[in-house]
Amino acid sequence: MKLRSQHIQGWLLFAPAAILLVAFTHYPTVATFIKSLFTNSSIIRPSRFSGFESYQNLASDPVFWKVLVNNMWLALGTIPTSIALAIIMALIVNKAIVGRGFLRMAYFTPTMLPMIAVANIWLFFYAPEIGLLDKALAIFGVESHNWLGDTTTVLPAIIVMTIWKEAGFFMIFYLAGLQTISPELEEAAKLEGSSRWNYFWRIQFPLLLPTTLFVFINAFLNSFKLVDHLFVLTKGGPDNASNLILYYIYETAFSFLDVSYASALTVVLLIALAIAALGQFFFMDKRVHYR
Amino acid sequence: MSFKLPQKLRMGSSLELVGAYLLAVFWIFPLLYAFWAAFHDTQYAIRFELFAPLTLDNFREVMSQAPFFRYGLNTFMVVSFLLPLQLVVSTLAAYAFAKYKFFGSNIAFVLVLVQLMITPEILIVQNYGTLANLGMVDTIAGIGLPYIASAFCIFLLRQTFKSIPKELEDAAQLEGCGTLGLLWRVYVPLAMPTYLAFSLVSLSHHWNNFLWPLIVTNSVETRPLTVGLGIFGAPESGVDWSIISAATLLSVAPLLIAFLLFQKQFVQSFMQAGIK
Numbered sequence: 048m049k050l051r052s053q054h055i056q057g058w059l060l061f062a063p064a065a066i067l068l069v070a071f072t073h074y075p076t077v078a079t080f081i082k083s084l085f086t087n088s089s090i091i092r093p094s095r096f097s098g099f100e101s102y103q104n105l106a107s108d109p110v111f112w113k114v115l116v117n118n119m120w121l122a123l124g125t126i127p128t129s130i131a132l133a134i135i136m137a138l139i140v141n142k143a144i145v146g147r148g149f150l151r152m153a154y155f156t157p158t159m160l161p162m163i164a165v166a167n168i169w170l171f172f173y174a175p176e177i178g179l180l181d182k183a184l185a186i187f188g189v190e191s192h193n194w195l196g197d198t199t200t201v202l203p204a205i206i207v208m209t210i211w212k213e214a215g216f217f218m219i220f221y222l223a224g225l226q227t228i229s230p231e232l233e234e235a236a237k238l239e240g241s242s243r244w245n246y247f248w249r250i251q252f253p254l255l256l257p258t259t260l261f262v263f264i265n266a267f268l269n270s271f272k273l274v275d276h277l278f279v280l281t282k283g284g285p286d287n288a289s290n291l292i293l294y295y296i297y298e299t300a301f302s303f304l305d306v307s308y309a310s311a312l313t314v315v316l317l318i319a320l321a322i323a324a325l326g327q328f329f330f331m332d333k334r335v336h337y338r
Numbered sequence: 339m340s341f342k343l344p345q346k347l348r349m350g351s352s353l354e355l356v357g358a359y360l361l362a363v364f365w366i367f368p369l370l371y372a373f374w375a376a377f378h379d380t381q382y383a384i385r386f387e388l389f390a391p392l393t394l395d396n397f398r399e400v401m402s403q404a405p406f407f408r409y410g411l412n413t414f415m416v417v418s419f420l421l422p423l424q425l426v427v428s429t430l431a432a433y434a435f436a437k438y439k440f441f442g443s444n445i446a447f448v449l450v451l452v453q454l455m456i457t458p459e460i461l462i463v464q465n466y467g468t469l470a471n472l473g474m475v476d477t478i479a480g481i482g483l484p485y486i487a488s489a490f491c492i493f494l495l496r497q498t499f500k501s502i503p504k505e506l507e508d509a510a511q512l513e514g515c516g517t518l519g520l521l522w523r524v525y526v527p528l529a530m531p532t533y534l535a536f537s538l539v540s541l542s543h544h545w546n547n548f549l550w551p552l553i554v555t556n557s558v559e560t561r562p563l564t565v566g567l568g569i570f571g572a573p574e575s576g577v578d579w580s581i582i583s584a585a586t587l588l589s590v591a592p593l594l595i596a597f598l599l600f601q602k603q604f605v606q607s608f609m610q611a612g613i614k
Contacts, residue, residue: 168371317460
């Protein structure tokens with residue numbers, strides 16, 4: 048009897064969250080997959096089963112491949128650099144340095160800004176001729192350049208901005224990681240005459256590896272989720288050079304009103320996220336303990 | 339411990355100091371520039387005349403062109419309706435996972451964690467359909483609804499609840515505390531740091547959220563600051579740098595001021611949420 052009431056009480060407590068999670072996470076995940084197998088319904092023609100037709104269209108859609116490759120470049124461009132910067136920032140701020148509070152605030156502040164505001168500010172820098180970047184480069188005699196209007200420079204420009212936005216956020220996790228390292232290790236290393244460089248690579252970096260994995264997964268997920276800035280900066284252009292998969296999903300569903308195709312795109316995005324989840328599961332299961 | 343550092347090491351550390359401050363200046367510069375530009379006429383902002391006359395015209399212009407006060411109110415309504423619900427719903431669920439071994443609880447927990455990866459904005463297409471079926475498009479509640487059940491909050495609270503010693507629970511039960519009384523009198527007070535941590539993270543996330551509110555809202559009465567700013571700053575609206583800077587500043591000011599005032603709490607909250 049007591050056992051039964053345990054089950055019931057447990058489920059009653061969980062029920063509100065369960066209903067909402069099913070409604071906005073699990074059901075839509077399944078429904079998206081099903082929708083991708085059917086054609087769009089319209090007033091004159093009801094939806095019909097089309098199998099993997101949407102996916103065949105996907106495979107032959109150059110824009111799809113373009114956004115996928117862009118997403119990969121974005122991840123490659125932002126993740127290693129922002130992780131390296133985050134570690135450097137954390138090492139700086141972790142020490143008893145003059146003006147530590149100011150430094151931490153300066154590094155962390157971009158994290159508190161919405162991406163849309165960041166884009167507004169950076170639009171300013173990248174503007175041809177009147178923008179600050181062109182102004183600064185003009186001092187060195189470099190000619191004016193339309194950074195966001197050129198297919199070769201638009202993605203790197205966005206990568207730099209994203210690094211600026213994210214490094215301070217990742218710094219926090221490294222700061223937390225550094226504080227778990229016993230100060231005795233540093234003293235021991237000093238006594239042994241080990242250099243700072245050596246101490247970092249032999250002691251700190253290996254001990255921070257779980258943090259790095261955690262940050263890496265987070266950064267990977269973010270590289271798929273962050274598209275807000277595209278609305279202000281480029282709308283995915285020019286010629287889809289800065290388009291990303293989530294933005295393409297948005298365009299397909301809400302501008303071209305092609306729900307079936309948008310669903311197929313979403314399934315691809317879900318697969319990418321699932322790969323990240325599996326990666327986390329395999330690499331981290333021994334490090335992170337769910338009690 | 340103070341011993342004299344060797345000359346070489348001291349050189350190194352003053353170089354480091356310079357590097358640290360250069361990085362900080364570079365990092366804070368874009369924001370400072372926007373701040374400066376917002377108080378100057380566009381023609382000076384573009385020419386970067388540092389000591390050009392100050393003006394508040396840009397802010398006046400922003401307020402007359404778009405209802406930013408209303409946008410701010412909308413954002414405030416979204417977060418102040420969403421956060422309490424998040425806390426209540428997640429507290430109940432976390433309590434169930436921490437203290438009850440109910441049928442299917444392990445699988446259910448894994449299914450909860452799925453939301454850490456697949457956040458509602460990934461599923462915009464389908465979730466918009468759901469919201470339309472509920473008749474909640476273009477409502478404040480619709481902006482918050484998909485986020486009320488937060489896997490992140492459930493996870494954080496479950497970890498915290500599990501660390502609370504069993505003896506406290508036994509003592510409370512001896513005193514005649516029921517299930518909910520136990521939760522309210524023992525668990526919730528002891529988990530306050532976790533509540534604060536999640537609240538600050540959630541607050542800054544939803545204050546800054548853009549994509550989902552953009553899709554859901556289409557009127558001044560519901561549009562939050564980020565969406566208002568996105569429309570205002572769109573290049574086709576005719577870009578005036580100083581005015582856009584002013585609008586940007588107005589949109590980020592409430593959260594940014596809160597952050598600057600409670601910097602320590604914010605940083606520690608993000609830290610704590612990250613470790614768990």
